[in-house]
Amino acid sequence: MTLPQEERPNEEARELAKVGETFRPEALPALEGEAEMLALRQPKRRAPKKPQAEVLAITPHVAPAASALPGEPPEISVIVPVTTVDGRVREVVTALSAELDRLGRSHEFVIVFDGVRGAAWADAEALSRERPGRVLPMALQQAFGESMCLSAGLQRARGRIVVTTPQYVQIDPFELGPMLVAIDSGADLVSPWRHPRVDPVLNRLQSAMFNQVMRWMLHAQFHDLNCTFRVMRREVLRDVPIHGDMYRFLPAIAARQGFKVVERRVRHLKEWGGKGFFGLGVYGRRALDVLGVVFLSKFTHKPLRFFGTVGAVFLFLGAVLCLTTTVQGLMPDGGPILTRSLFQFGVLLFVLGVQVIGFGLVGEIIIYTQAQNLREYRVEKVWEAGDEPRDGDGGSARER
Amino acid sequence: MASPLSISVVVPVYDEEENLRPLQAEIARALESLGEPWEVVYVDDGSRDRSLAVLLELRAQDRHVRIVQFSRNYGQTAAMAAGFDHARGDVVVTLDADLQNDPADIPALVAELRRGHDVVAGWRKERHDGFVLRRLPSLVANRLIASVTGVAIHDTGCTLKAFRREVVRNLPIYAEQHRFLPAMSAASGARVSELVVNHRPRRFGHSKYGIGRATRVLLDLLSIQMISSFSHRPMQYFGLLTLPFAAMAGAFLVYCAFQADTIQLDNTWGRAVLITFMLFFMVCAYLLMLGFLAELAVKASGLHGSRGRRLIVSEPMR
Numbered sequence: 228m229t230l231p232q233e234e235r236p237n238e239e240a241r242e243l244a245k246v247g248e249t250f251r252p253e254a255l256p257a258l259e260g261e262a263e264m265l266a267l268r269q270p271k272r273r274a275p276k277k278p279q280a281e282v283l284a285i286t287p288h289v290a291p292a293a294s295a296l297p298g299e300p301p302e303i304s305v306i307v308p309v310t311t312v313d314g315r316v317r318e319v320v321t322a323l324s325a326e327l328d329r330l331g332r333s334h335e336f337v338i339v340f341d342g343v344r345g346a347a348w349a350d351a352e353a354l355s356r357e358r359p360g361r362v363l364p365m366a367l368q369q370a371f372g373e374s375m376c377l378s379a380g381l382q383r384a385r386g387r388i389v390v391t392t393p394q395y396v397q398i399d400p401f402e403l404g405p406m407l408v409a410i411d412s413g414a415d416l417v418s419p420w421r422h423p424r425v426d427p428v429l430n431r432l433q434s435a436m437f438n439q440v441m442r443w444m445l446h447a448q449f450h451d452l453n454c455t456f457r458v459m460r461r462e463v464l465r466d467v468p469i470h471g472d473m474y475r476f477l478p479a480i481a482a483r484q485g486f487k488v489v490e491r492r493v494r495h496l497k498e499w500g501g502k503g504f505f506g507l508g509v510y511g512r513r514a515l516d517v518l519g520v521v522f523l524s525k526f527t528h529k530p531l532r533f534f535g536t537v538g539a540v541f542l543f544l545g546a547v548l549c550l551t552t553t554v555q556g557l558m559p560d561g562g563p564i565l566t567r568s569l570f571q572f573g574v575l576l577f578v579l580g581v582q583v584i585g586f587g588l589v590g591e592i593i594i595y596t597q598a599q600n601l602r603e604y605r606v607e608k609v610w611e612a613g614d615e616p617r618d619g620d621g622g623s624a625r626e627r
Numbered sequence: 628m629a630s631p632l633s634i635s636v637v638v639p640v641y642d643e644e645e646n647l648r649p650l651q652a653e654i655a656r657a658l659e660s661l662g663e664p665w666e667v668v669y670v671d672d673g674s675r676d677r678s679l680a681v682l683l684e685l686r687a688q689d690r691h692v693r694i695v696q697f698s699r700n701y702g703q704t705a706a707m708a709a710g711f712d713h714a715r716g717d718v719v720v721t722l723d724a725d726l727q728n729d730p731a732d733i734p735a736l737v738a739e740l741r742r743g744h745d746v747v748a749g750w751r752k753e754r755h756d757g758f759v760l761r762r763l764p765s766l767v768a769n770r771l772i773a774s775v776t777g778v779a780i781h782d783t784g785c786t787l788k789a790f791r792r793e794v795v796r797n798l799p800i801y802a803e804q805h806r807f808l809p810a811m812s813a814a815s816g817a818r819v820s821e822l823v824v825n826h827r828p829r830r831f832g833h834s835k836y837g838i839g840r841a842t843r844v845l846l847d848l849l850s851i852q853m854i855s856s857f858s859h860r861p862m863q864y865f866g867l868l869t870l871p872f873a874a875m876a877g878a879f880l881v882y883c884a885f886q887a888d889t890i891q892l893d894n895t896w897g898r899a900v901l902i903t904f905m906l907f908f909m910v911c912a913y914l915l916m917l918g919f920l921a922e923l924a925v926k927a928s929g930l931h932g933s934r935g936r937r938l939i940v941s942e943p944m945r
Contacts, residue, residue, distance in 0.1 A: 604708065
């Protein structure tokens with residue numbers, strides 16, 4: 228869905244409900260009481276069966292715009308999704324802010340905790356006290372995944388440029404400078420390519436396989452999609468719809484949507500927390516994600532072309548099987564062949580084919596009903612007659 | 628509705644650097660002869676050659692030129708949709724940039740439109756393309772489209788078409804369905820006409836089409852047929868689809884009833900009859916259920932009822 232934020236109030240309300248609370252020690256004194264209340268309630272939150280309604284009632288609901296950090300909006304917002312309790316928040320903030328200070332770029336950090344707290348949360352609290360107005364920790368009520376962290380963080384981020392980074396320092400912070408230069412010279416998103424890698428062979432192998440599969444299926448020429456240290460214009464994160472594990476494919480999806488994505492080779496410092504083999508479940512989920520992304524990027528506007536082709540193959544095979552077994556069965560010496568399962572298999576294939584084509588028809592209807600909102604192109608620039616060019620619309624659906 | 632512009636020409640451009648200058652000259656000649664305010668909207672569909680540079684030069688020379696630049700190649704349909712979105716004239720004329728369409732036909736198309744039609748499609752009666760690869764598939768496709776949609780247009784693939792602005796404003800165009808625009812507009816009440824237009828052999832560049840479109844056109848046709856006539860009552864469409872299967876299931880049931888004493892389940896023939904009956908029955912039940920699902924989808928989108936058809940109300944042209 229490429230609807231802009233303004234056009235989906237429900238979405239925003241849901242988002243608000245998910246963004247449980249925002250820690251704001253530097254805010255108005257009236258709010259400090261609430262912060263204490265939250266601190267008191269913390270053990271209760273960890274209880275296995277928490278009454279959702281009560282949590283929502285106590286949680287301070289603040290409008291996204293109002294709850295951002297005070298002061299002038301900085302140029303760069305760094306969004307740090309924290310997914311485990313041992314995320315090295317302090318390390319990341321210290322390293323990146325030192326480099327951004329050196330480059331003379333104003334910046335802020337939005338640290339989004341994905342339903343976890345622990346030592347990392349304490350660190351983030353301390354950081355926001357040490358660097359007033361520069362660090363904003365916020366927590367989602369449950370684990371919603373990194374994609375949701377990024378969208379939640381984006382709501383509070385004010386910078387023109389958004390940097391996303393993993394919860395530990397993986398890339399030499401010095402690489403930020405060249406990546407920002409690439410943005411300044413016209414790129415919409417800069418994707419890193421860790422080369423040479425410093426992780427164990429197994430990690431490198433599976434990463435290479437993942438990238439190879441992505442290259443086959445999306446025709447996306449990226450060497451390294453697994454590294455989430457990315458620099459992008461704000462519009463990219465705003466207009467590219469991501470959910471679930473799709474943050475991984477952000478450069479590929481953004482490129483398909485028409486954003487200018489460049490890849491830069493960066494220095495890989497160290498791997499952290501990598502276990503090597505992640506378990507079958509992780510690989511299974513990732514494979515399904517790839518399938519979903521490929522399907523959506525190729526067939527969103529023409530579902531029948533996908534379902535129709537697949538269904539026609541089944542239908543054809545089923546019809547051929549049914550016919551041949553029937554013909555054989557009618558032969559004087561071929562009697563028993565009909566009792567074999569081949570005929571039944573043909574029947575099943577036939578029904579399956581009809582079903583799959585039927586899915587495609589329903590898909591077409593769904594897409595047709597939404598066609599006014601789904602625009603499939605992104606305008607770079609409009610050159611009006613005689614006037615100065617104006618920028619493209621960033622793919623928003625408003626004009627249609 | 629007094630719009631300052633009366634004619635917008637929409638030209639999707641993809642790698643056509645040599646053709647653009649002569650094209651612009653011909654368009655200008657054709658439209659100046661009408662003596663009405665006009666514009667050309669070139670949609671640069673992510674060209675990799677110098678097309679955009681040429682367009683920018685043309686824009687500097689001619690104040691009628693507007694350019695919409697895509698950030699990558701999205702295909703001809705998207706380019707047309709963008710052109711429709713940005714066009715400001717009362718009449719929108721679409722045209723290929725390859726010079727095979729003759730811009731000199733535009734005044735005739737516009738005149739035909741003003742005679743009381745909403746869509747006028749060009750008909751390349753004498754085509755200058757290869758027969759086996761281009762004309763034969765096109766002939767078959769056009770016959771099929773005409774018989775399925777009930778809108779008898781000889782040449783749906785011709786890009787040279789003229790539309791009243793309200794028509795294209797109201798039609799969602801997506802996928803590669805620009806060739807179905809006349810049929811889709813006819814389904815929402817537009818009066819469609821056609822006119823023989825000139826067709827010239829290609830001078831520069833090369834064709835961007837291949838024969839691979841055939842299966843896609845077939846599948847698109849299926850969806851267009853459904854959407855143009857059943858988009859707000861999908862249950863009826865799926866109901867129609869079940870009819871042949873229901874008839875077969877009924878026939879088998881009757882057969883079983885009459886032969887009840889001779890059919891035995893341990894007999895191969897009896898088993899085959901039973902399985903075939905099951906097949907038809909399952910397909911029926913399944914399609915009916917899908918019909919309900921489709922009704923739900925339409926209901927959820929709010930397209931049911933009066934808003935379902937964005938009817939085109941005809942009003943006299945200026």
